[in-house]
Amino acid sequence: QVQLVESGGGFVHPGGSLRLSCAVSGDAFNTYIMRWYRQPPGKQREFVAAMFDGGRANYAEAVKARFTVSGDNAKNIVYLQMNSLKPEDTAVYYCNTDRGGNNYWGQGTQVTVSS
Numbered sequence: 001q002v003q004l005v006e007s008g009g010g011f012v013h014p015g016g017s018l019r020l021s022c023a024v025s026g027d028a029f030n031t032y033i034m035r036w037y038r039q040p041p042g043k044q045r046e047f048v049a050a051m052f053d054g055g056r057a058n059y060a061e062a063v064k065a066r067f068t069v070s071g072d073n074a075k076n077i078v079y080l081q082m083n084s085l086k087p088e089d090t091a092v093y094y095c096n097t098d099r100g101g102n103n104y105w106g107q108g109t110q111v112t113v114s115s
Contacts, residue, residue: 002026002104004095009109012085020080020109022095029071032099034078036069038091039108045094049080063089085113 008020022034036048049069051057057069068081078095092108 002097002099002102004097004104004106006093006095006106006109009093009111011112011114014086014113014115016085016113017081017083018085018111020082020093020111022078022080022106024076024078024095024097027099028073029076029078029097030073032097034069034071035096036078036080037094037096038089038111039094040088040091048093051078082111085111087113087115089113 003025005023006020008018010018012018031053033050033052035050037045038048039045047060048063049057049059049067051069051071059067066084071078090111090113092110094108095106097104
């Protein structure tokens with residue numbers, strides 16, 4: 001059973017930065033695809049970023065060049081570094097992965113960007 005626990009959300013002014021963490025238990029993250037999604041208020045959940053085996057990553061157009069996904073193998077944690085934050089980045093951010101045909105989600109962490 002895989003468990004994902006996000007942390008690091010909070011309130012930040014436009015242009016600020018936050019680093020989200022996704023602590024993975026029950027399996028090592030580095031042999032699977034790890035994804036970040038977000039759900040803005042009143043909208044559907046949307047893809048943000050994915051990290052593949054070997055560290056290769058891809059990003060949604062809206063966050064490309066501002067967000068970076070990375071991982072710490074020793075700690076089994078996946079990070080989402082978010083820079084140059086905008087009000088439209090306000091959302092609940094979720095960590096996600098698949099294992100053995102099951103889809104796993106964390107509980108989410110709230111990010112609010114406002115002046």
